[in-house]
Amino acid sequence: MEKKINNSIIKLIQGNITKEEVDAIVNAANSSLMGGGGVDGAIHRAGGPAILAECKEIRNSQGKLSTGQAVATTAGNLKAKYVIHTVGPVYKGGHKREPELLASCYQKSLMIAKEKGCKNIAFPSISTGVYGYPMDKAAKIALSTIAKFLEENSSIFEIRMVLFGEEAFNVFQKTLQEL
Numbered sequence: 001m002e003k004k005i006n007n008s009i010i011k012l013i014q015g016n017i018t019k020e021e022v023d024a025i026v027n028a029a030n031s032s033l034m035g036g037g038g039v040d041g042a043i044h045r046a047g048g049p050a051i052l053a054e055c056k057e058i059r060n061s062q063g064k065l066s067t068g069q070a071v072a073t074t075a076g077n078l079k080a081k082y083v084i085h086t087v088g089p090v091y092k093g094g095h096k097r098e099p100e101l102l103a104s105c106y107q108k109s110l111m112i113a114k115e116k117g118c119k120n121i122a123f124p125s126i127s128t129g130v131y132g133y134p135m136d137k138a139a140k141i142a143l144s145t146i147a148k149f150l151e152e153n154s155s156i157f158e159i160r161m162v163l164f165g166e167e168a169f170n171v172f173q174k175t176l177q178e179l
């Protein structure tokens with residue numbers, strides 16, 4: 001399933017994000033930047049120690065990464081040039097600025113990818129695992145933020161949302177159809 005916006009395309013893919021061959025892979029990290037489970041664990045395992053080494057340097061120079069912010073590192077052994085680490089909000093009912101912070105993750109990651117000259121980028125569904133964001137609400141925010149970026153910027157040509165499992169894929173598909 002895909003949707004064209006200007007000269008760019010949003011693609012929905014069901015699979016494992018570490019297998020994507022794109023310029024940038026986005027990681028659903030935590031503020032420590034020291035790795036974790038879910039996508040974060042999978043990216044560090046597949047990408048090797050070079051990613052954590054650079055995360056440590058960033059941590060030492062800038063401190064923790066705030067929720068809604070993003071930062072790029074090498075992609076190590078992954079078939080990408082960069083991993084863009086972003087920290088999604090923990091879902092606490094939706095009234096603690098979660099929607100705005102989740103939108104910021106997509107927006108900031110896309111701005112970094114643009115600055116780095118990336119032509120394509122793969123996102124996981126940020127915050128919808130350990131951080132508990134309801135998939136339907138997260139899908140609306142993810143896809144509308146990406147669409148807005150593509151309406152305003154023409155430098156990134158392909159944005160892939162890589163969904164883990166059929167349920168997530170179906171929710172994103174329905175949301176993209178309604179966009």
Ligand code: AR6
Binds near residue numbers: 036129
């Ligand atoms: N490829 C694509 N999607 C995946 C993969 C994968 N390999 N693995 C999981 N998902 P999560 P969060 C989906 O928990 O909610 C970590 O410990 C998963 O099904 O990875 O932002 C970090 O260190 C879910 O839909 O990220 C943080 O502490 C989505 O990716 C914390 O989890 C996000 O799930 C961040 O939690």
